[in-house]
Amino acid sequence: MNTHQRFGLAAVFVVFSGIVSLLTAPELPAEIVSNWNAAGEPSGTMPKTLALWLFPGLTAVLLVVFALIPQIDPLQENINAFRPYYDWFVVIFTGYMLLLHAGIVAFNLGYEFDFTYLVLIAAAGLLYYSGILLTHAERNWFVGIRTPWTLSSEEVWNRTHALGGRLFKLTTILTLVGLLFGEYALYFLIVPTLLTTGITVAYSYYLYERIERRGSSSPDTGVRHY
Structure with missing residues (x-):
């Protein structure tokens, strides 16, 4: 798997995060629980539209930044030396953001955890x-x-x-x-x-x-x- 394929996988996670928002939006309340305290109890909410698109939008922006970093770094050849590890970090990070987003949606759909x-x-x-x-x-x-x-x-x-x-x-x-x-x-x-x-x-x-x-x-x- 090369760099383009790894970033393609990360992009799939971003797109899937957006699909989760689109499919679940009609079932969610106008205000969505978005914050929890250390005991795991809900402690804050935000409007549904913002909550549904915050993670997909932020992850998309960060993915673009991750793609640009190896191109603008003055020591580009050094990044190329560990590029597969860097790329997989980007994939894991986008997967991490997708998991948190899906967790917020699931919680607000009534799944208790x-x-x-x-x-x-x-x-x-x-x-x-x-x-x-x-x-x-x-x-x-x-x-x-x-x-x-x-x-x-x-x-x-x-x-x-x-x-x-x-x-x-x-x-x-x-x-x-x-x-x-x-x-x-x-x-x-x-x-x-x-x-x-x-x-x-x-x-x-x-x-x-x-x-x-x-x-x-x-x-x-x-x-x-x-």
């Missing part, structure tokens, strides 16, 4: 693949852990992304463990994700500074004349 659990399971899949993507990502301006220090050093980029990949996979496990903790389940997604972000940024800075100090302390092997 804990929406928080749906979010956690879907997010766990997306996070796990994000970990895979990070371990294969080459240095670029749009995809990955982009800090001034990772963008300045190939070694810092590679080592930070190796750590980030492991942490995202660990976050996936913790997210699934959270399913056992009821109203606290959402925190098993939010807290590890924030920690992963903070740790990887701090690690990239620490690693860059250590490499810089190592370089500056290297012995001078040049011949000196007096």
Whole structure:
């Protein structure tokens, strides 16, 4: 399967999301539940038209952005080096958005389930693949852990992304463990994700500074004349 086919599959998910909205619109109330609290209880609504087209429209826009990124990145050749992993991330992301959209529609059609659990399971899949993507990502301006220090050093980029990949996979496990903790389940997604972000940024800075100090302390092997 090539890039065009993978993006075609992602586009199918977007179209299917729109079809779900079209087919279910007559059966849905004028106001649709669109927000849930940590305990999985409905906490907010929005007008039906907006709710039905928010996810399909947003996903379509993001799909276009994903398609443009490899074309406009100054390090395009680096993205091409891990392009299959990037493309599959786009497919999984559009599938994630479709699942959330379908879940909102199903809930408002009267199917009772804990929406928080749906979010956690879907997010766990997306996070796990994000970990895979990070371990294969080459240095670029749009995809990955982009800090001034990772963008300045190939070694810092590679080592930070190796750590980030492991942490995202660990976050996936913790997210699934959270399913056992009821109203606290959402925190098993939010807290590890924030920690992963903070740790990887701090690690990239620490690693860059250590490499810089190592370089500056290297012995001078040049011949000196007096």
